[in-house]
Amino acid sequence: MDKAPILWITGIPASGKTTLARRLVRYFRSLGTAAEVLDGDDIRKIISSDLGFSKEDRLENNRRIGWIARLLARNGVMAVVASVSPYLEGRKNARDEARADDIRFIEIYAKCSQAIAQKRDTRGIYGQKNVTGLGAPYEVPTTAEIVIYTERVGPDEALAQVLERLAR
């Protein structure tokens, strides 16, 4: 059984992570490759309903997503994570644990200014408390393999750019 990679999309709320993740999974499935979106918001509801938004709880949520992603990846199912995952420490842990399991880990930074993200926000995320970028910090990636300027490019172009970078 060949292992699949983990694509870990990070970025502030409403930066286009979930849209990109869904496009990627749809594309890979169309090629017959097993792939799943692990959406941070969904995981919170389903697996982490107990967790809040403290740093500790966010890291714990991050850890759980990482564990589920590895479970899929080591069975040949590509895991495409869409999660704010605001802390360098949390993303580093996810990367280190994937590597320890000999799983390829590709960090994708959905880079978008907060002004644009807030403008695009259709789900009212920025009206909520503890939103990353407003009340809570977002630590900009320093090790991302791929950066997509979701502020400037639409979903089709974002998908094309990721695929082009993955192919290299």
Add this chain to the structure above:
Amino acid sequence: MDKAPILWITGIPASGKTTLARRLVRYFRSLGTAAEVLDGDDIRKIISSDLGFSKEDRLENNRRIGWIARLLARNGVMAVVASVSPYLEGRKNARDEARADDIRFIEIYAKCSQAIAQKRDTRGIYGQKNVTGLGAPYEVPTTAEIVIYTERVGPDEALAQVLERLAR
């Protein structure tokens, strides 16, 4: 992508669930079939560290295991759950949700008397609080597709019996 089944092994603590689950997964992997053990005790540590042993918390843990099992199964990875999952309601929910996703759900009851389980208990489970069968109830399965008398048969025979029943 063909969906894989969920094999859900239920039974009181130290009834031989994990041993059977590991044998099953080892067997299927040897045939090149992707399979994973989802062990209730592990899941508690990794995903449900927040949960206690109230009925509500046990059902919530059950729900999370079911969600992860479906995530695997719908991507062609057989999920072999080893979990006390003491409530009829919890197991029924897992079954109903699998069916809603068009996933085959096979309940396996590791049937063992408490006297024998306590005697076999190498991990000191029965010394702990809230152990199912002592302080907490275990609702005997009424819908199990397969019943294995783990009190009478060893791991090799248990494996053979499950495979034989699955083949029918």
